[in-house]
């Protein structure tokens with residue numbers, strides 16, 4: 549089903565997340581607007597709920613009767629294969645107490661001390677990337693720039709050796725792509741294989757770090773995850789591997805989308821670009837605005853464990869709910885002139901990092917990466933320009949650019 553350029557009430561009521569077409573993948577925002585206006589608590593033909601208003605999405609994230617556990621819901625999609633093991637073992641798709649145990653263990657990786665140690669690492673990587681694109685002159689801002697930083701950072705955190713780093717983007721793409729509403733069989737098979745291959749690589753790294761605990765380079769957190777204990781319990785090998793894979797997925801594609809979208813938004817809004825170049829201190833609110841306008845994770849999910857009241861309807865116990873962060877982030881009840889970019893927007897209570905118990909653990913790290921990668925880019929390249937058509941990689945849940953040709 550393709551969504552028309554300006555959908556209205558009829559199109560909103562007929563919306564089917566399982567039948568979205570290319571036009572929606574290219575630009576879902578007109579449909580999100582129509583849903584917010586005409587069907588804010590929309591029921592898809594498969595009986596699942598799709599929420600687009602800010603207050604409802606926030607309520608969904610914060611309500612205590614909302615489960616993240618996907619052991620039942622992922623069974624028909626993934627069977628019993630590696631993708632099932634991966635997604636149902638990662639903390640994000642679990643409830644407490646398991647979720648809380650893993651979250652506490654990972655917390656050290658995102659402590660202020662760890663982030664302070666990572667900041668100069670990020671600055672060094674960004675300077676090197678800037679030198680490289682300056683030398684190229686003409687390049688793809690997604691593959692040659694945006695994707696490189698988070699890949700390096702997470703590879704450093706997990707201690708992945710140089711020789712294997714080029715594989716990580718492909719793994720993450722396949723594992724996250726399998727979460728989309730529509731997944732062709734070949735892609736599903738490749739997703740299963742990606743979990744197996746990356747899992748085997750991580751198992752080797754974990755084994756090595758167990759034998760040589762003190763050898764981690766700067767920024768590495770693997771030893772803390774291997775040896776850390778909560779209430780006398782360590783993570784099992786399977787839990788370790790799957791949550792390390794999750795760290796790559798969680799922090800890599802999303803951060804790259806933020807940087808790619810940030811640069812594209814500035815190229816398309818030259819007044820805002822000049823504003824930022826004239827006042828580099830605006831980089832903090834600018835990054836919040838890029839996150840609001842183009843949420844890297846557009847849609848989250850929960851299951852109601854009891855009847856829950858939302859703004860205009862009660863959703864029954866057992867219902868599967870899609871929480872549309874991207875729709876909420878453009879709700880005119882909360883944001884003035886929401887379809888347009890204002891890099892100085894204040895206040896900007898965007899919710900691209902989610903909310904509640906599962907709020908993104910990497911939100912400060914992601915913000916630091918965004919500020920340095922985008923801020924340094926526009927400072928260094930006063931004459932940056934677009935050199936071809938940008939294209940999206942065509943996924944509904946994790947929305948990002950596949951390519952953004954640029955010249956500096």
Ligand code: HEM
Nearest residue numbers: 639640798799802803806844900901902906908909910914
């Ligand atoms: C712009 C970048 C990022 C965005 C937009 C983003 C977005 C999100 C969102 C929306 C969630 C909540 C999922 C849910 O409640 O179902 C989440 C969870 C998470 N994110 Fe991020 N993320 C980003 C960067 C990162 C980075 C850099 C890391 C780490 C390297 C990271 C690690 C995590 C973890 C561990 C969770 C799971 C938290 C839990 O379940 O308790 N994220 N992220």
